[in-house]
Amino acid sequence: MAPNTAEAALWPAPHASGAVDATVHVPGSKSVTNRALVLASLASEPGWLRRPLRSRDTLLMAGALRAMGVEIEETVSSSSSVAGGPDGTGEAWRVLPTGLRGPATVDVGNAGTVMRFLPPVATLADGPVRFDGDPRSYERPLNGVIDALRQLGARIDDDGRGALPMTVHGSGALEGGQVAIDASSSSQFVSALLLSGPRFNQGVEVRHTGSSLPSMPHIRMTVDMLRTVGAQVDTPESGGEPNVWRVTPGALLGRDLVIEPDLSNAQPFLAAALVTGGKVVVPAWPARTTQPGDRLREIFTEMGGSCELTEYGLAFTGSGSVHGIDVDLSEVGELTPGIAAVAALADSPSTLRGVAHLRLHETDRLAALTKEINELGGDVTETADGLHIRPRRLHGGIFHTYDDHRMATAGAIIGLAVEGVQIENVATTAKTLPDFPDLWTGMLGA
Structure with a gap:
């Protein structure tokens, strides 16, 4: 699995100077x-x-x-x-x-x-x-x-x-x-x-x-x-x-x-609130949905946040602490890259299970996450059906995407807390989340 290493495509992932406070209109599913x-x-x-x-x-x-x-x-x-x-x-x-x-x-x-x-x-x-x-x-x-x-x-x-x-x-x-x-x-x-x-x-x-x-x-x-x-x-x-x-x-x-907002594509923005101890509001979050991304309310709450669902949408707030998690993601495998990114910044280890099928997605997501997080100083180990993540102090570097939109957003999450992260080919996010760089910088008030 050879990453695309085109240096010209590097995007400096914005580093958060404080707690995020934003409303993000997430495009349709x-x-x-x-x-x-x-x-x-x-x-x-x-x-x-x-x-x-x-x-x-x-x-x-x-x-x-x-x-x-x-x-x-x-x-x-x-x-x-x-x-x-x-x-x-x-x-x-x-x-x-x-x-x-x-x-x-x-x-x-x-x-x-x-x-x-x-x-x-x-x-x-x-x-x-x-x-x-x-x-x-x-x-x-x-x-x-x-x-x-x-x-x-x-x-x-x-x-x-x-x-x-x-x-x-x-x-x-x-x-x-x-x-x-x-x-x-x-x-x-x-x-x-x-x-x-x-x-x-x-x-x-x-x-x-x-x-x-x-x-x-x-x-x-x-x-x-x-x-x-x-x-x-x-x-x-x-x-x-x-x-x-x-x-x-x-x-x-x-x-x-x-068409409902894409709740899986809301993940990096909710993660931003969790990682920075801030607050993000996603308008029009449905009260009833079959979208797998709705599980984020439960998973990210367990990892240290809290949420409130109103007629306007979902308000998610970070507590200032990020906790590890042991979770079966077999039904919501597409959420794995974002959860792995948050877990790499947590205060305790995490085990993500039930996602062996991710090896057959846009790229081998388990191998890609392991390699890219570890190259930033992390400690991620592949298991038979997932990942074990032991948080370590991370440093900057190039985060390759392998033409996989969820790898790009995972790298952006890490970049909020780690200075000097550069995302290779962030344009691959256009697969499902057009204008991601603008949405991301807009969330940060840039």
Whole structure:
């Protein structure tokens, strides 16, 4: 795993001179935006997405759907129903599901949602759809989706790799039915099949056959959003069999959906309050949500903060002390880099468990966190399924990101407390959090 060492891309991570006190308007959720785009594209009538996230991953999703024939119109409105920020204006996307067609070429970048959610959609296109992406995307597991679609009757050319690049030969329909997959490396395999399941002739029954299933909140998010657009879904939580999800075939409704703030992307800002003993307010934090980032309220409180959820949003306050934590992050693995950064600044050791699957994310996040924190003087050890972090006095240096947005924000958190930290390629945050450097410096009053 060789980091990108372009010296020209170094960003001096701002050092906090005192306690942070800020209100941060966090952009919309990537996970919700990309699921909403897929469902709206498969609907039987037009729909709206209000306050969508506009980032590399979501623009890749929109571009891919447009390549397959979906019309997505972008507007900005001052209507209160579309309000996206403190000025009362916001972006809205109108999705017109005009039919799926090929031939088409899809650039997935390094977006897991695009590379996994769209092959099932492509089986419904009238013609071949080729999938390609960044070099790292070739290394990320896709076999769960490819094997499942073949079981359901699809024809896919991948030269036996179980990975990109590949071509899905859409025939305008897919029979669907029962399928068994091992989704232990990514819950996105399950979500991918469920999202398109209502459009399959027989719907779909997905049975997970592997070991523990990571990131369950993301599957619950998928189910919740399917039900919002009129799909009938049976789940283990609703009295069904363990590890089995069933989606009944049927038309999907066009909805007017308001996208929640991305709670996982709120993590570095809440961490700033914790690390500096300050206060950060995140407006529009939902009282009920399926987003994994909502666990931050519990985790960061245990690490030394306190929070209050009001009608306006979430107010998080640091106590001036940061404590270590022993926590199972299997359901919220994407929070691991930020938690590891805070743990490196704590007053006692931490153990982060249940995240072996992070070795297959944008980069091998466990190896990357271990190397980068240790090169700043830390003491991090990889375990079979996570990290053990013993706090030590850290020093400045280059923090490499490996083209991973959550590595970049983790480095910025450390930089608040450690002078001289330089983030290599902070621009990679545009994957899910556009304008992060400006948001970060704005939080600090710079």
